[in-house]
Amino acid sequence: MVWPMFAIGYLFNILERGSASYDRVEELLDEKPLITDAHADQTITSKDLQGDLHYDIKSFAYLDEKDIPVLKNIEFTLKQGQTLGLVGRVGAGKTTIIQLLLREFDQYQGQITLNGKDIRNIPLKVLLGQIAYVPQNNFLFSTSIGKNIAFSSEKANKSDVASAAEKSDLHDDVLQMPKGYETLVGENGISLSGGQRQRMSIARALLKDSQILILDDALSAVDAKTETEILSALRKERQDKTTLIAVHRLTSVMDADLILALKDGQIVERGNHQQLLAEDGWYAEMWCRQELQAKVGEDINE
Numbered sequence: 001m002v003w004p005m006f007a008i009g010y011l012f013n014i015l016e017r018g019s020a021s022y023d024r025v026e027e028l029l030d031e032k033p034l035i036t037d038a039h040a041d042q043t044i045t046s047k048d049l050q051g052d053l054h055y056d057i058k059s060f061a062y063l064d065e066k067d068i069p070v071l072k073n074i075e076f077t078l079k080q081g082q083t084l085g086l087v088g089r090v091g092a093g094k095t096t097i098i099q100l101l102l103r104e105f106d107q108y109q110g111q112i113t114l115n116g117k118d119i120r121n122i123p124l125k126v127l128l129g130q131i132a133y134v135p136q137n138n139f140l141f142s143t144s145i146g147k148n149i150a151f152s153s154e155k156a157n158k159s160d161v162a163s164a165a166e167k168s169d170l171h172d173d174v175l176q177m178p179k180g181y182e183t184l185v186g187e188n189g190i191s192l193s194g195g196q197r198q199r200m201s202i203a204r205a206l207l208k209d210s211q212i213l214i215l216d217d218a219l220s221a222v223d224a225k226t227e228t229e230i231l232s233a234l235r236k237e238r239q240d241k242t243t244l245i246a247v248h249r250l251t252s253v254m255d256a257d258l259i260l261a262l263k264d265g266q267i268v269e270r271g272n273h274q275q276l277l278a279e280d281g282w283y284a285e286m287w288c289r290q291e292l293q294a295k296v297g298e299d300i301n302e
Contacts, residue, residue, distance in 0.1 A: 035103050040123045049122070049130050049211060051115025053078040053101075053242055060100065060108035060265075070096055071108070071265040078258060081239055085253025086246040087283065088262035094246040096265070098214055101244075102133060132205035134218040140189035140197060145174055146181035148189075148200055152208040160207060167233040168203040169226050170196065194221035202230065206237065213238060215245045219252055224294065227252060250287050259283070 057074040061067040071093050078084050086094040099105060100112060103119060112119045119127055132152070140148050149164055150156040156164075161181060165171040173196060177183040189197045198221050205213060213234075219227045231252065234243065245253055253259050254273040261269035261276065261283045269281050276283040 035106055035124065037123050039121060041117075041121050042123060044117060044122050044126055046126055046130055046211070048117065049114050049126070051080055053080075053212070054113045055097070056110045057100070057112070058109040060096070060105070060110075062105070069265060071100075073266060074110075076258065076260060076267070076270070078242055078244075080242055082257040083235075083238075083243040083245065083253075083255070085256035085259040086244065086262065087248070087250060087253060087259060087286075090248075092262035093265040094262060095216055097262075098133075098216055098244065098246060101212075101214070102131065103127065130211040131214065132208045132210040132212070133214045134198075134201050134205045134216065136198075136217040136220055138197060138201035138218075140185055140192075140200065142185070142187045144179075144182050144184055145177075145200065148185060149181075149203045149207060152204045156207055161203075164203040164207040165200075167206050167230075167237055168199045169222075169229045169233070170199040170203055173199075195223070195226065198222060199226075199230070206234075211241055213241065213243045215243070215247075217247055219247065219249070224251065231255065250283070250290055 054077045055074050057071050059069045059073075060071040061069045074093075074097060076084075086097060088094055100108060101119065103124060106120055114122070114127075141151070146158065146161050149161045153160070158181070162171060165174055165181075174181055174183070185191050185200075189200065192200070198218055202215070202218060219230065222230070227249070228251075235255065245256065247253055257272065258270065259272060259276055260267050261281070263282070269276055269279060269283050271279070277287060278284075
């Protein structure tokens with residue numbers, strides 16, 4: 001009778017653990033989202049969003065207005081088809097600016113408009129349908145390369161997937177793999193390098209062909225040559241579409257129409273690459289430092 005008694009005890013243990021887990025799942029499902037379409041204008045469509053992007057953020061704090069603001073006096077306009085570069089040290093506010101556009105937070109003073117429409121009045125499905133977002137740490141599924149890229153578009157065929165991979169400089173790498181686009185990548189792309197995972201996520205975003213593309217330090221794991229090729233392809237592909245690039249490596253934004261240098265949640269320098277170099281401020285100092293680091297790296301490799 002000893003082993004049956006052990007089995008009964010083990011069964012009760014599993015039931016209790018399952019009951020506790022079920023309670024936590026129920027609690028999670030009962031949570032109400034903070035960002036809703038309660039005040040959205042349901043007549044707005046994706047065609048109404050093709051226009052200029054304008055930021056006018058007086059102040060933003062993550063919890064409430066009494067907390068220390070993480071963004072202050074962020075004001076700029078990005079015309080349709082232009083590229084914005086966001087640069088600054090870690091914690092300067094680059095990702096926070098992007099999060100507000102993605103409507104992860106709505107409790108800010110001021111407004112963000114897209115083609116003259118406050119994004120808080122745009123239905124979430126319509127707004128997010130026009131945005132492709134590539135974070136630094138992206139998630140890949142335990143399936144084939146082709147299916148991972150095609151995840152962003154239900155209508156994508158094999159030629160569309162290959163075309164997106166070419167634009168992100170991934171196509172040649174895939175062709176060298178045993179099964180090509182049918183190659184399994186493992187959980188979260190464990191069988192791929194960091195640069196290959198980033199390029200696959202960029203290909204996924206390009207396949208969506210959205211009005212706004214956001215690259216949040218999404219080129220940090222690729223080398224300078226690959227970075228140049230990807231950015232060149234993006235400029236040709238997105239001449240009439242808006243692009244936001246948040247980076248630490250300044251070469252990624254040197255061709256941007258507008259570059260914002262951030263410090264402590266505020267814009268301390270703005271302009272294009274040549275204008276910021278002429279100002280001889282933080283941007284110029286960082287550019288010289290990174291150029292020197294790149295030169296030293298080349299000498300070591302030689």
